[in-house]
Each structure stands twice: as C-alpha cells, then as structure tokens.
Amino acid sequence: MELSIRNLQHSFGGEPVIKGINLYLQKGEFVSLIGPSGCGKSTLFNLITGLDIPHEGEISLDGQNIIGKRGYSSYMMQKDLLFPWKTVLENVLLGPMITKQQTEQVKEEALSLFPLFGLEGYEHSYPDVLSGGMKQRAALLRTFLHKKELLLLDEPFGALDALTREKMHSWLLQIWRKMQRTVLFITHSIDEAIFLSDRIYVLAPRPTEVILEEKVTLSRPRKTEMKVSPEFLELKGRLMNALYEMNE
Ligand SMILES: Nc1ncnc2c1ncn2[C@@H]1O[C@H](COP(=O)(O)OP(=O)(O)OP(=O)(O)O)[C@@H](O)[C@H]1O
Numbered sequence: 001m002e003l004s005i006r007n008l009q010h011s012f013g014g015e016p017v018i019k020g021i022n023l024y025l026q027k028g029e030f031v032s033l034i035g036p037s038g039c040g041k042s043t044l045f046n047l048i049t050g051l052d053i054p055h056e057g058e059i060s061l062d063g064q065n066i067i068g069k070r071g072y073s074s075y076m077m078q079k080d081l082l083f084p085w086k087t088v089l090e091n092v093l094l095g096p097m098i099t100k101q102q103t104e105q106v107k108e109e110a111l112s113l114f115p116l117f118g119l120e121g122y123e124h125s126y127p128d129v130l131s132g133g134m135k136q137r138a139a140l141l142r143t144f145l146h147k148k149e150l151l152l153l154d155e156p157f158g159a160l161d162a163l164t165r166e167k168m169h170s171w172l173l174q175i176w177r178k179m180q181r182t183v184l185f186i187t188h189s190i191d192e193a194i195f196l197s198d199r200i201y202v203l204a205p206r207p208t209e210v211i212l213e214e215k216v217t218l219s220r221p222r223k224t225e226m227k228v229s230p231e232f233l234e235l236k237g238r239l240m241n242a243l244y245e246m247n248e
Contacts, residue, residue: 003048003059004061008059017043017207020209021209031197032186032197033185036204037188039204042077045152047059049070049075074143075152078154087126088125089123091138092110119137173196173221190236194218200239
C-alpha cells in the first residue's frame, strides 16, 4: 500500500488553507507531520479520509484515486472520545456496531487484544475509571480494529503528561511492529516525531505546504536513550530551525 498526494490544494470560504502539498508514504512506514497550530493538518486528514473534497490535486492509494472515498483508512481524530455510558468493550466495538458487522468473531478479536493494549480487566468497566493513557489506548484499539492498513493518527498523545507520553511512544512502536500498519501521525512535538518516525514532513503556516522532509536514520527498535544521541539532537536542531524560521 502506497499513499501518494500531489499538488493538494484546499480553501474554506475562499481562504486558502492548503497551498500545495506533495507527500508519499510507503507500505509499512511511520511518517509524521509537524506544523504550526492551525496550518491545516487536520484538514489534510479529512481530505485523505474522504470526509472533505480538495479543490485541486491528487490523492491515491496504490495508484487508485481515493478522493471523496471513505473506508480506505482508519482515522483517530484529535478528540476521539469514549462514550461515558458505554463500557470499554462497547466503546472499542463501536465501529463494527455502526456498520452492523459486530459478530462474535470481532468481539473475540477485540477481547484478545485487551492485554496488548494494557486494558486487561477493564473490558466491562466504564471509561471514567481509566487513566488518560488507558483512554487513549482504548481509542487506539478502536482505531486498530477498523483494520485498514493505513492509520491516520491526529495528535493521539497531545493531552497526556510527559511521563505517560514517553511510555506510550515505546508501546505504540511495539503495536505498530506487531500489527504491521502504515502510519501517518500528526504531532506538535519534535521529540515525539523523531522518536517514532521513519520520515518527517515539516509544514508551513497556513496556507500550508511542505517546507522540509527529513529521514530519521536512528536504528530500530528505538530506545529512550537515543533521545540524547548526537544523531537525534542534530536532527532536532534542523527541525527546530525550520519551524522557528518560518514563525519569525
Ligand atoms: N470546516 C471549516 N470551515 C472553515 N474553516 C475551517 C474549517 N475547518 C478548518 N478550518 C480552518 O482551517 C485552518 C486549518 O485548520 P486545521 O484544523 O486543519 O489545522 P491544524 O493544523 O490541524 O490545527 P491544530 O494544530 O491547532 O490542531 C484553521 O484556520 C481553521 O480555522
């Protein structure tokens, strides 16, 4: 599965938001997007998932045009909330329930993934007893169960405290390796982008475009101590320069 985006342009009420984005994702890659607040990252995800239609440009998966077409990716939105009146299991099964696909088999599969997502024992609890990290893992489990190879994650750890966030990074990489998905990840954190990704795109302020593409050459599996390695810090410097220069 290869995602290719060419010359993508979009505006709201005549105001340009996306000036022209070109990017690609190869099968199995983990790619991050960093950009200033309001530059159009979530808009880009809405275009990829077919929730909105771009004014110009191409979006294709393995050469097939997917503009305006839904169902080709699993999307975890920034505020992918759990319903407080549903149990954790009911929440993670929401997708299959809506599309009326909920079979015993999907339920069994969901239950078998609870330990991997650190939620064992909480299947029949309500979300209010979960910690922030557990809530995000439940929302991620719901997204993974959607079973599309392309996974779009819009700042899934933005609201978590620093230590929980660190733990979630190693955990997410482990899940990504096991479940073999292709990930496009939005974040405001340079450290998070470097630690997780194979490649990083830096986006300009609105109207946005790609201003820098960097390959992350750190070996895998990633280890926390790599965050202070010269390679990591050098790349962080280049990304910081790109982000700060355009805000001057
Ligand atoms: N449906 C809409 N109608 C009009 N304007 C919109 C709509 N959706 C988004 N915008 C505007 O487009 C711009 C980009 O929004 P978007 O949410 O894509 O940015 P973002 O990069 O994801 O922001 P953040 O990093 O803060 O989450 C913003 O100025 C926003 O107000």
